Amino acid sequence: MRSDDKSLVRNLALFAEMTDDHFEKMLTGSFFQRFPANIILIEEGAPADFLHVVVDGGVELFASHNGRDCTMAVVRPVSTFILAAVLKDAPYLMSARTAEASHILMIPAENLRTAMAGDAALARAMVVELAGCYRSVVKALKNHKLRSGVERLANYLLRTHQVQGANGKITLPIEKKMLASVLGMTPENLSRAFATLKPYGVKVEGADIHLSLIDDLKILAKPNSFIDDPRA
Amino acid sequence: MRSDDKSLVRNLALFAEMTDDHFEKMLTGSFFQRFPANIILIEEGAPADFLHVVVDGGVELFASHNGRDCTMAVVRPVSTFILAAVLKDAPYLMSARTAEASHILMIPAENLRTAMAGDAALARAMVVELAGCYRSVVKALKNHKLRSGVERLANYLLRTHQVQGANGKITLPIEKKMLASVLGMTPENLSRAFATLKPYGVKVEGADIHLSLIDDLKILAKPNSFIDDPRA
DNA sequence: AATTTCGCTTGACATTTATCAAGCGAGAAG
DNA sequence: CTTCTCGCTTGATAAATGTCAAGCGAAATT
Numbered sequence: 383m384r385s386d387d388k389s390l391v392r393n394l395a396l397f398a399e400m401t402d403d404h405f406e407k408m409l410t411g412s413f414f415q416r417f418p419a420n421i422i423l424i425e426e427g428a429p430a431d432f433l434h435v436v437v438d439g440g441v442e443l444f445a446s447h448n449g450r451d452c453t454m455a456v457v458r459p460v461s462t463f464i465l466a467a468v469l470k471d472a473p474y475l476m477s478a479r480t481a482e483a484s485h486i487l488m489i490p491a492e493n494l495r496t497a498m499a500g501d502a503a504l505a506r507a508m509v510v511e512l513a514g515c516y517r518s519v520v521k522a523l524k525n526h527k528l529r530s531g532v533e534r535l536a537n538y539l540l541r542t543h544q545v546q547g548a549n550g551k552i553t554l555p556i557e558k559k560m561l562a563s564v565l566g567m568t569p570e571n572l573s574r575a576f577a578t579l580k581p582y583g584v585k586v587e588g589a590d591i592h593l594s595l596i597d598d599l600k601i602l603a604k605p606n607s608f609i610d611d612p613r614a
Numbered sequence: 615m616r617s618d619d620k621s622l623v624r625n626l627a628l629f630a631e632m633t634d635d636h637f638e639k640m641l642t643g644s645f646f647q648r649f650p651a652n653i654i655l656i657e658e659g660a661p662a663d664f665l666h667v668v669v670d671g672g673v674e675l676f677a678s679h680n681g682r683d684c685t686m687a688v689v690r691p692v693s694t695f696i697l698a699a700v701l702k703d704a705p706y707l708m709s710a711r712t713a714e715a716s717h718i719l720m721i722p723a724e725n726l727r728t729a730m731a732g733d734a735a736l737a738r739a740m741v742v743e744l745a746g747c748y749r750s751v752v753k754a755l756k757n758h759k760l761r762s763g764v765e766r767l768a769n770y771l772l773r774t775h776q777v778q779g780a781n782g783k784i785t786l787p788i789e790k791k792m793l794a795s796v797l798g799m800t801p802e803n804l805s806r807a808f809a810t811l812k813p814y815g816v817k818v819e820g821a822d823i824h825l826s827l828i829d830d831l832k833i834l835a836k837p838n839s840f841i842d843d844p845r846a
Numbered sequence: 847a848a849t850t851t852c853g854c855t856t857g858a859c860a861t862t863t864a865t866c867a868a869g870c871g872a873g874a875a876g
Numbered sequence: 877c878t879t880c881t882c883g884c885t886t887g888a889t890a891a892a893t894g895t896c897a898a899g900c901g902a903a904a905t906t
Contacts, residue, residue: 427840447760448836454755466745466752475752475840498741505737509730512744513698519751520698520707523686526758527798528679530862559883566759568864573885588872588884604680608659608707762892791853800894805855820854820902850905861894868887875880 383414383487387437390460391487394435396511399503408497413488417480424478430467432488436460439484442560443476453563455522456481456556466512468494481556524609531567535575536603537610538565539584543593550596554589615646615719619669622692623719626667628743631735640729645720649712656710662699664720668692671716674792675708685795687754688713688788698744700726713788756841763799767807768835769842770797771816775825782828786821 388409391397397405414437417423423434426445434441441457443464454476457463467474468491480486498505525534538561542552554561562572576586582602583595593599607614620641623629629637646669649655655666658677666673673689675696686708689695699706700723712718730737757766770793774784786793794804808818814834815827825831839846 445756445760445840447756447838447841450760452756452759454752454759466748469741469745470749472749473840473846475749475756475846498738502734502737505734505741506730509701509737509740509744512741512748513701516698516744516748516751517702517704517707519748519755520686523751523755523758524677524679524684524707526755527684527686528677528682532862557883569884570865570886571863574863577885606679608677608705609679614705614707764892789853801854802856802895803893806893809855848906851903853900853902855898855900857896857898859895859897862892864889864891866887866889868885870883870885872883873881876878 387414387485387487390437391435394460394462396462396465396507397504399507400497400501401503404497404501404504408489408493411490411493414485415488416485417483419480419482419484421480422477423480423486424464424474424476426475426477427473430464430470430472430474430491432490433462433465433468433494434478435462435487435489437485437487439486440481440556441478441484441486442481443478444563445476451563452566453560455518456560456564462511465508465515469498469508469512471495481560518612521609521612526566528609531565531571532575532578533603534565534567535572536579536582536599537605539579539591539593540596540599540603540605541610543596550594551590551592554591558589619646619717619719622669623667626692626694628694628697628739629736631739632729632733633735636729636733636736640721640725643722643725646717647720648717649715651712651714651716653712654709655712655718656696656706656708658707658709659705662696662702662704662706662723664722665694665697665700665726666710667694667719667721669717669719671718672713672788673710673716673718674713675710676795677708683795684798685792687750688792688796694743697740697747701730701740701744703727713792750844753841753844758798760841763797763803764807764810765835766797766799767804768811768814768831769837771811771823771825772828772831772835772837773842775828782826783822783824786823790821 392405423441436457436459438459441463443454443457444451445454463478464474498508546552558572559569562569576584582599583593585592624637655673668689668691670691673695675686675689676683677686695710696706730740771784778784790804791801794801808816814831815825817824
């Protein structure tokens with residue numbers, strides 16, 4: 383693991399305040415590995431052996447049941463995933479696969495639990511991290527229970543627009559197929575949802591999307607900071 | 615606050631391992647109060663001032679947006695709610711109202727944060743508690759994204775059947791109106807979903823429900839421990 | 847006791863979403 | 877270069893879900 387990769391991890395809010403000693407011990411027995419796209423990293427139901435950290439690339443968390451499956455979240459660098467399963471020593475509730483070629487750091491679950499027991503700053507950081515994870519899933523659940531598919535798409539576009547500089551155009555960071563799954567609809571319906579948004583200034587050209595009537599789109603989308611703002 | 619009520623709270627996994635001293639200090643400035651049914655305890659978006667503990671009764675957590683609202687969870691004694699907002703010192707993401715007459719303990723957020731900073735056992739217990747909260751919301755989200763309304767009802771009935779002794783009959787612990795909201799459907803659709811389950815041995819008599827063909831119901835419901843088992 | 851309220855149910859209808867089938871076109875593989 | 881695969885789109889149709897309206901009956905109110 384290169385030292386600048388290591389410092390990326392070290393600077394995560396989760397690990398920033400722990401002692402160097404605990405940090406180094408925690409990394410003992412960890413793996414830092416490169417995976418190609420579409421590799422299954424974690425299978426739902428398996429025991430939680432490692433905390434994973436996406437250092438580079440992107441990872442899709444998804445869940446399957448009865449022949450269906452759906453994307454639960456897309457994890458971008460630099461952040462951890464499946465922390466809760468590791469801490470409870472419980473089976474993973476979601477599967478994970480690389481959405482693109484990715485660098486993943488895998489920290490043995492036991493190391494993390496040991497570090498937490500000995501390092502109070504780490505324990506406090508975990509509380510904050512988990513509280514944040516909890517709140518983001520609550521927002522996702524609200525998004526689903528309180529909005530239609532078209533509304534979810536409209537808000538996704540507005541959020542992405544903010545992230546990408548709010549200059550009237552965005553580039554979808556994931557394939558439309560996966561976006562459909564994130565938004566909880568079929569790819570066919572996503573196409574139709576884009577068509578529905580045409581009168582609101584949404585012009586689709588492959589992965590590039592132009593938003594010419596932001597105000598109109600907002601009237602339809604009704605963005606709500608307690609659903610859409612990741613910091614709230 | 616009566617001493618047996620206090621010991622109920624003291625024995626919560628969240629507080630069981632902290633020192634008596636920290637526990638007592640944390641309770642200073644707390645309120646223990648009885649509320650009638652249908653009282654709003656918390657409004658979505660308000661700053662998180664208190665950690666709430668349901669000692670007796672029942673509390674509905676719900677979210678509202680654009681004229682709709684939906685039940686996010688029903689909290690039963692003895693447990694806490696909105697821990698994450700308190701710890702992050704962030705606005706509540708959900709509102710809360712008493713579903714019935716309830717005894718609620720309210721602990722000032724600041725007290726909790728102070729206690730956590732000074733008591734490592736409490737911090738560790740919080741990590742576990744929050745991880746559990748996170749996992750239960752993930753399960754709820756999977757339930758919604760991967761199942762139809764009828765399937766959600768069937769699994770709710772099976773889960774409740776287990777909880778209530780698995781003897782072929784159950785009594786709904788909440789009104790059908792609220793159950794519909796929990797399951798993410800309208801009351802009209804809940805009625806129809808019950809009708810759909812008739813051939814699977816589901817007989818409705820007010821709040822009393824008889825389940826005569828559990829195996830058939832399971833074939834339809836396809837229960838999955840990573841969605842339905844609260845301990846998994 | 848009479849009245850009102852409200853939860854619940856049912857029917858008719860509209861809307862949303864999924865499914866099946868077909869076809870286009872860019873990029874990968876041979 | 878050709879073929880194939882696969883993501884994406886569109887149309888037709890079916891299924892699921894929501895909305896509106898009406899009515900029943902139990903519980904609460906007067």
